[in-house]
Amino acid sequence: MTYRELLRTPGAAAFFIPTAAGRVGIAMTSLSIVWLVRSATGSYATAGVVTGAFAVADALVGPQVGRLIDRFGQRRVLLPAALVHAVAVAALVLSAGYGAPGWVLAAAGALVGASLPQLSAAALARWSALLDGERKPALPTAYALESLSNSVAYLVGPALVSTIAAAGRPVLGTLSAAALVVAGGSMLALQRRTEPPVLARDGGHAHHRRALLRPGFMLLVGVNTTIGGFFGTMSIAVTAFALERGTPGLAAVLFAASNGAGLLAVVVYGQRRWHAEPRIQLAVAALALGLGSLPLLAGGSPAVVLAGVSAGVLLTAVAVPVVLVLGSTLADAVVDRGVLTEAFAWLGSASAAGGAVAATVAGLAVDGAGARGGLLVAVAAAGSTTALALTGLRALRPAERD
Structure with a gap:
């Protein structure tokens, strides 16, 4: 099934489009907070603390929001979450505008993160329900489409908010991000x-959550954690290499x-019907990711090193999004359907946590051993992903639905 045919499935485009818009808002939010707080306080340190509070709250609370969605339904959770998110962003903007102390800004930033509607997890759960039965083989294509939408959002969102903020309107950038998130979440709901x-209601919920x-x-959570670690490391290591x-x-x-290689990989993967499990x-x-990361450690002349790093960046970029799509599949x-939204949210949180930890480790490695130290951490993260995927083949056999 092609992407066009997939979106012609009754009801599909109606929830895909608002989710895609909401994702752009989510992709804008973190950077918009940096611009807003830096403009208000003149401090990058304070901006970093507030942004960190936002990210940690999103990672910790996101799965709990997913759990509530599984228990009470998307409409009953997403609509209140969107309302709380709007209030939280307003509180952050007002706190910044009135010169509130850093701890107040951090608290507001945490509330912004905690109230983010879990649009990606909710959309994935909708695809699973919509393509049940004889249309089940099209599910990897649907998850590839979601991955493609997410990648595009993280290309467009940061560029858009940076353009707005650089024009001297950081508040507008933050409010624009919130408007997209709230509108997307509400329309999806x-x-x-x-x-x-x-x-997963009442007593049956605990049964499903097991x-x-x-x-x-648990293995998929580990894979997403190491993939997130690879992401977080590469952003540090490649920057250090260039400098x-x-x-x-x-x-x-x-x-x-x-980014271009990753987008192309998702498009190609989603358009084909693969016969292997x-x-x-x-x-x-995952094996391709591990092997593709090895050129990052190329030694020799500067030209050989540059060629190795460039090859490693491109080869791993092709493998990473495919691993993430397969993780969702x-x-x-x-996992039982009764906790599927929470499961998808946990995978997202695992990626975020892995990225945060690995970025710190990579920063220390770069300080101690230069860019090569950071690249070594990236290769270790890729190798960990490979090891988990290869050793977990038995554990990843499909389970009986409860």
């Missing part, structure tokens, strides 16, 4: 036709090439 049924402790799902060479602009070129595909993609297979 109002699409009742494709809303997944609530299967599926989150299955070895297969060491005295060519700061090289980092932008490498990141642009990486998803767990086998995951093992192959396999989560759908090994």
